[in-house]
Amino acid sequence: MATNSIKIRAQLKDGVTTVKALMTHPMETGARKDSDGKMIPAHFIQEVTCESGGRKLLTAYWSGGVSKNPYLSFKFNGGKAGEMLKLAWMDNKGESASAEAEIK
Amino acid sequence: MMNIRRRILLQGSLTAAALSAAAGAGLLVPGRVLAAWPEKAFKMKTMPEMLKELLGAEAAEESGDINIKAPDIAENGSVVPITVTSGIAGSESISLIAVNNPAPLVASYELGEGTEGFVSTRIKMGKSGDVVAVVKAGGKLYSARKEVKVTIGGCGG
Known part of the structure; x- marks a missing residue:
């Protein structure tokens, strides 16, 4: 899939930054069959990392049990407005994508 | 040439x-190109062995400080929104397990320093069953569960 898009937003309120991200990915478990009865090979994001200012905020390990076009949200302390936040993923085929957002 | x-x-x-x-x-x-991706744990079927492999301990103590927000009835099992909030101080990781899924361990989140005990995501559920959240804090495991009834399974074709 060539169009690996990530939508990401980081909002600061009362010292807590809330990150919301939406990734485009088929998230195939490898246990599904197509209309011809052939197995669809597994294709899912295995690892998502999120960091800001050299600080590792979150590492997510996923299976094919996470829904298609995955949504992820988490919160962290100590973020500052104007700082950049980077989110990156890698899937079981070695494909990867990343995106940055400014903390607002 | x-x-x-x-x-x-x-x-x-x-x-x-x-x-x-x-x-x-x-x-x-x-198959382990990503050094950290816990492939073994993702393939295990029972909670104790999975937790042992992933988090280093078999048993998790039930805790009222973990809140799972999930629908009582999910009409579509392929998209079940799950939000876990942990009020346990020093929460290091949050793992999500859909007990009746063919691959029960769905996701595991390692929380960095300063990251709150909170994750929200959407998971697939093959059929009705408990969603278990396991939180690791101070080397101990804590858990909470919530039953979700699934009308249409999300793992079939």
Whole structure:
């Protein structure tokens, strides 16, 4: 899939930054069959990392049990407005994508 | 022309040789390209062995400080929104397990320093069953569960 898009937003309120991200990915478990009865090979994001200012905020390990076009949200302390936040993923085929957002 | 090809060929075989040497030394285990991705735990079927493999302890103590927000009835099992909030101080990780899924361990989140005990995501559920959230804090495991009834399973075709 060539169009690996990530939508990401980081909002600061009362010292807590809330990150919301939406990734485009088929998230195939490898246990599904197509209309011809052939197995669809597994294709899912295995690892998502999120960091800001050299600080590792979150590492997510996923299976094919996470829904298609995955949504992820988490919160962290100590973020500052104007700082950049980077989110990156890698899937079981070695494909990867990343995106940055400014903390607002 | 011949020479250039020969160079490329030589380079190619050198890389291949280096790679197989690395694989032989156990540096590159096929299927574990991502060193940290806990493949074994994702393939395990029962909670104790899964938790042992993933988090280092078999048993998790039930805790009222973990809140799972999930629908009582999910009409579509392929998209079940789950939000876990942990009020346990020093929460290091949050793992999500859909007990009745063919691959029960769905996701595991390692929380960095300063990251709150909170994750929200959407998971697939093959059929009705409990969603278990396991939180690791101070080397101990804590858990909470919530039953979700699924009208249409999300793992079939």
